[in-house]
Amino acid sequence: MDAAAVVGELRQLHEDAVDPNVERMPADEEIFGALLYAEKHANALRRLPSEQQRAAALKRVKLWQFLSEQSEVHQARAVNDARAVGAEWQELAPVLAVKAASAAYNKARRLQAAALMEDSPEAEPVRRTPEAVLATEQRRIRQQEAERRAEEAAQQRHHLLMPVAQRLLQHRDSLLLDEDAEYWLDEVAEVLSNCSTPIQTVSLSRYLAAVVRALTNAERHTARPAATTDDARLALAAVAEFVTTEPRSRQSDQSDSPRHDSRR
Structure with missing residues (x-):
């Protein structure tokens, strides 16, 4: 507000x-x-x-x-x-207007529920109990750790990802492109122009996976090959192999629809 x-x-x-x-x-x-x-x-x-x-x-x-x-x-x-x-909790008891250290701890945990919601306003409401707050904190720590591992893995694969993406863009004119494929290739090109951080690398991987899905769908619907030249087929195959070996958690949250672009 x-x-x-x-x-x-x-x-x-x-x-x-x-x-x-x-x-x-x-x-x-x-x-x-x-x-x-x-x-x-x-x-x-x-x-x-x-x-x-x-x-x-x-x-x-x-x-x-x-x-x-x-x-x-x-x-x-x-x-x-x-x-x-x-x-100490005993020192905090009087300033929190409670009488015992245990009461100060419990009140502090209830207050933490508000702080957690402030930090992540889009998340589900946190119940104002010490147990619920602790569970939420632990869940968010696990999420942050998972994100950190994904970013580290993406950085390690960065040297492989860049040439694969560049090669696919070089053969763009030889691909069977519909609206979705065009959109995701544009996203690939935009990120590729300045891809230096782990988050950008993760985004690039997701957009490449979306390109593969869009081209596969177009190929299925038109009964025409997604790539019209040998070089384009090899470039697309390299991308498909790359995204197939990506950790599942990094692919699953990317929708087929352009409306779900996480950067917008």
């Missing part, structure tokens, strides 16, 4: 109501102060129609909810920093 924009909308309602004190309202970025002002001067909106008064109150609710969620994220990070410099 663009909280500053919502504060700006709230400010506009106060201006529309000719609030005599609106110039004292804190800046849009000062959400907490602006909310305190809006709460204190809510009566100034009585000149507005009831629909606008209701809209202003709902914006305040929305902004307080935003602050509540953000406070948990930042408190979780503060707890992590405190632990990193040696703070």
Whole structure:
């Protein structure tokens, strides 16, 4: 949510109501102060129609909810920093407004659920229990390790991948290209022009696999060979052999459809 924009909308309602004190309202970025002002001067909106008064109150609710969620994220990070410099759970108990070290630990784990969602907003919601947070953290560590291994493997194969891709592009005019094959070859050419990082190498491998799938489908549907010259056939065979030996986890998340391009 663009909280500053919502504060700006709230400010506009106060201006529309000719609030005599609106110039004292804190800046849009000062959400907490602006909310305190809006709460204190809510009566100034009585000149507005009831629909606008209701809209202003709902914006305040929305902004307080935003602050509540953000406070948990930042408190979780503060707890992590405190632990990193040696703070014990017993020391954290009073500042977390609990009585025992175990309660401080459990509260910190619940706060961590908010931090995990902030780091990966597209992920599934994390239940606010220590067990659920721990399981989520471990799962993400495994995912990160898998990604790291895939990138390392891609880097090791980089010296083989580049000439294979370049050779296929050299014989592009001798390939049976439909819309999908054209699209993925364009993606190959774009990445190949500046392919230097492990992530780019992984992307290049995926796009080559998509080219092979598209050409195979075109060949099946038209009953015509995907390559019309011997050199093109050899280039395509080299690519097909390369992507066939790629780790399955790196091929499986690439859709046949151009709409699923992970870089866009």
